[in-house]
Amino acid sequence: MVARVMTVAPIGFNGSLIEVESDSANGLPSLQIVGLGNKAIDEAKERVRSAITNSLLDFPKKRITINLAPAELPKDGAHYDLPITLAILCVSGQLRQQELDNAVYAGEVALDGSLRPIRGAISIAETAKQHGFKRVYLPTANAEQACLVSGIDIIAISSVKDIFLHLKGEAVIKPYAPIIEPSPKEEFINPPIIDEVHGQDQAKRALIIAAAGHHNLLLTGSPGAGKTMLAKALVNLLPPLSADERVATTKLHSLAGEANEEIITRRSFRAPHHTASRISIVGGGTRPKPGEISLAHLGVLFLDELPEYPRSTLEALRQPLEDKQISVSRVDGHAVYPADFMLIATMNPCPCGYYGDSSRECSCSSMQILAYQKRLSGPLLDRIDLVVHVSRVPNESLLNDVSLGNSQHINAKKLINSALHAQQNRYNSSVKYNASMTNRDISKYAPLTSEAKKLLSQATERLALSARSYLKVIKVARTIADLDGESEVSTSHISEALQYRG
Numbered sequence: 001m002v003a004r005v006m007t008v009a010p011i012g013f014n015g016s017l018i019e020v021e022s023d024s025a026n027g028l029p030s031l032q033i034v035g036l037g038n039k040a041i042d043e044a045k046e047r048v049r050s051a052i053t054n055s056l057l058d059f060p061k062k063r064i065t066i067n068l069a070p071a072e073l074p075k076d077g078a079h080y081d082l083p084i085t086l087a088i089l090c091v092s093g094q095l096r097q098q099e100l101d102n103a104v105y106a107g108e109v110a111l112d113g114s115l116r117p118i119r120g121a122i123s124i125a126e127t128a129k130q131h132g133f134k135r136v137y138l139p140t141a142n143a144e145q146a147c148l149v150s151g152i153d154i155i156a157i158s159s160v161k162d163i164f165l166h167l168k169g170e171a172v173i174k175p176y177a178p179i180i181e182p183s184p185k186e187e188f189i190n191p192p193i194i195d196e197v198h199g200q201d202q203a204k205r206a207l208i209i210a211a212a213g214h215h216n217l218l219l220t221g222s223p224g225a226g227k228t229m230l231a232k233a234l235v236n237l238l239p240p241l242s243a244d245e246r247v248a249t250t251k252l253h254s255l256a257g258e259a260n261e262e263i264i265t266r267r268s269f270r271a272p273h274h275t276a277s278r279i280s281i282v283g284g285g286t287r288p289k290p291g292e293i294s295l296a297h298l299g300v301l302f303l304d305e306l307p308e309y310p311r312s313t314l315e316a317l318r319q320p321l322e323d324k325q326i327s328v329s330r331v332d333g334h335a336v337y338p339a340d341f342m343l344i345a346t347m348n349p350c351p352c353g354y355y356g357d358s359s360r361e362c363s364c365s366s367m368q369i370l371a372y373q374k375r376l377s378g379p380l381l382d383r384i385d386l387v388v389h390v391s392r393v394p395n396e397s398l399l400n401d402v403s404l405g406n407s408q409h410i411n412a413k414k415l416i417n418s419a420l421h422a423q424q425n426r427y428n429s430s431v432k433y434n435a436s437m438t439n440r441d442i443s444k445y446a447p448l449t450s451e452a453k454k455l456l457s458q459a460t461e462r463l464a465l466s467a468r469s470y471l472k473v474i475k476v477a478r479t480i481a482d483l484d485g486e487s488e489v490s491t492s493h494i495s496e497a498l499q500y501r502g
Contacts, residue, residue: 003090003097005083006104008127009075010120010255012288012328012335015127017104019069020080022087027063033084035068037075038287044078047109048085055113055160060092074333076287079118082107082137085160086167099167103135103155104128113160117141117260122251125149135175137163141261145254147178148247148263191232191269193409199393203230206388206500208412211237212419213479214433216321216343216383218306221390222360223353227346230390231302234344237412238267238300239420242430245298248338252297256290268299270341274308282316284328288335293320296341298431306345307375314380317343321383324436340436343384347376357392385435385472386500419482434479442471446478447487452494459498473497 003022008015031045052059066084068075083105089095106124107115121142128136129152136154138146143156153175157163165171194204203219203226210217211234219227241249246264253259253268272281272292283291293301303309320326324340349355350369355362364372381387424430426445437445448456460470476497477489484493 001091003087003095003100005087005090005100006128006133007080007083007106008104008120008124009073010077010123011073011333013123013251013255013337015120015123016073017127017131018073018075018080020083020087021067021069022084022091023065023067024060024062024091025065029061029063031064031066031088033066033068035066035071035075036073037068037080038077040078041068041075041080044081044084047078047081047111048088050111051081051085051109051113051160052088054111055164057089057094057160057164058092060088062092064088064091077119078108078116079106079120079124081109082115082157082160082163085109086163089164095164095167102133103137104133105137107137107139107157109160115139115157115159119257119260120251120255121146121260122148122247122254125152125154126251128152143176144178145250145259145261145263147176148250191235192229193236193406194230194233194412195406195408197226197229197233200226200230200390203388203390204408204412206386207234207237208415208483209476209479209500210234210342210344210386211239211412212416212434212483213385213423213475214340214342214435215385215476215479216435217345217386217388218381218384219344219346219388219390220349222357222392223348225390225392227390228304231300231304231344231346232269234300234342235267235269236409237416239417241265241267241298245431249298252290252294252337256295258295268296269302270296270299271302271304274303274305274310276313278310278313278316281313282320282328283326283335283337284330286330288328288330288333290337291326293317293326293339293341294337297338298340299342301341301343303343303345306347307372311375311377314375315377318379318383345384349373359392382466382468385476388500415483418485419479422482422485434475434482437475437478439471442474442478446474446489448474448477448489448494449491451491452477452489455491455494456498459494463498463501465501469501473501476500 005020007018009018049059108118117139121138125136125146126149137157140156140158143154146154155173156176166173221227250264253264270292279285281292283294320339326337326339328335350364351372352363354360477493480493480496481489
């Protein structure tokens with residue numbers, strides 16, 4: 001007799017259905033697992049044996065063989081423990097095959113038979129739904145997260161004994177009902193708001209444009225000018241995650257092992273240090289996992305002091321900035337993760353930081369300044385929509401006894417929300433922004449007046465804009481027009497967009 005239990009292998013952002021087969025034969029009692037599993041799966045033998053025994057069930061005294069099919073697909077993770085356990089109980093006659101059919105199972109078993117949370121619960125539920133399954137059995141800690149996937153029943157299991165009694169019909173467990181919490185009111189989270197930044201009107205305007213159109217932004221200026229504070233203030237300007245965006249964001253954090261139980265409700269703000277490895281930022285590794293650019297999906301990737309990052313790391317961002325996804329190819333497999341993030345970066349104009357400063361003299365030579373600025377390649381800078389120089393604010397104005405309110409923040413949020421509403425109506429989507437417009441979209445949704453076309457043509461020649469820069473100017477101008485409530489892109493919108501080309 002061969003028992004079969006279905007589970008899912010999370011591969012990249014998606015998943016692949018896995019059939020766990022179990023067979024028993026006479027011979028020296030043993031448990032063998034085949035099917036290209038990693039060390040965690042090989043160690044499942046001892047966990048499963050203890051879990052079955054401590055759940056007051058019988059571990060068969062036979063030669064048990066477990067096969068994870070398809071055999072050529074690499075398997076990774078401890079969530080295979082539960083389907084392996086059920087396959088053994090089935091092949092030993094303690095469960096019947098029909099009791100296990102039409103469902104997907106996943107969970108890590110402890111030695112006492114309890115279930116621990118796993119990575120990739122949303123991916124498992126989505127894959128099961130795509131293949132027509134109606135039920136997924138998951139550890140209780142993962143149930144709330146998996147319920148983000150609609151149209152499939154999530155059965156929350158706390159132990160091997162509970163699922164055994166449920167499958168036998170002795171103690172039926174009802175599908176998990178997610179906890180519905182009221183939407184939180186508008187509140188400021190840890191990062192500052194733009195009202196706390198003194199002066200810097202042009203930089204604040206650039207933040208509003210970036211938040212409204214999902215544009216990339218580079219802030220340059222002397223140390224202490226407020227570049228980092230401005231970048232962090234962007235978090236409070238971004239709109240809340242929509243239902244679909246919560247699913248995608250939570251799924252990525254779950255696959256990375258950063259959020260196995262909770263649901264991500266706020267846009268990510270990832271700020272890796274410049275010493276971070278290239279793989280940690282773009283993703284991959286021996287066992288491919290999402291990197292910082294994927295964990296910043298639908299949020300912000302903040303790179304402070306951009307020229308300090310290794311050139312190979314920065315050049316690796318070029319393709320994700322263009323395609324909004326990262327394709328990781330390794331010897332053991334291929335994975336694709338979404339990476340639709342806003343790049344917010346800061347940099348000094350020179351190694352000492354005071355080149356062009358009005359109050360302090362630069363101590364760098366012209367060769368040092370040129371070498372420092374050349375750390376950023378032209379193709380990378382070409383992918384940044386907005387470049388703003390941030391001047392230092394006089395120290396005396398920082399001590400002005402003025403009570404800080406939130407009027408600028410409130411007005412900025414109103415402008416951004418109106419622009420986002422216009423984009424949702426235009427693209428009939430809540431996850432598409434002006435920065436993601438294709439060439440066809442630009443022709444259809446960004447009509448330029450004759451004067452605007454003439455101005456852009458003249459600027460293209462004088463500034464030697466590339467084709468990509470030319471299109472980015474139009475995208476930024478489209479966002480500015482949305483902020484102004486205009487349907488057409490006029491000369492004033494093109495003029496402002498050109499100011500941010502650096």
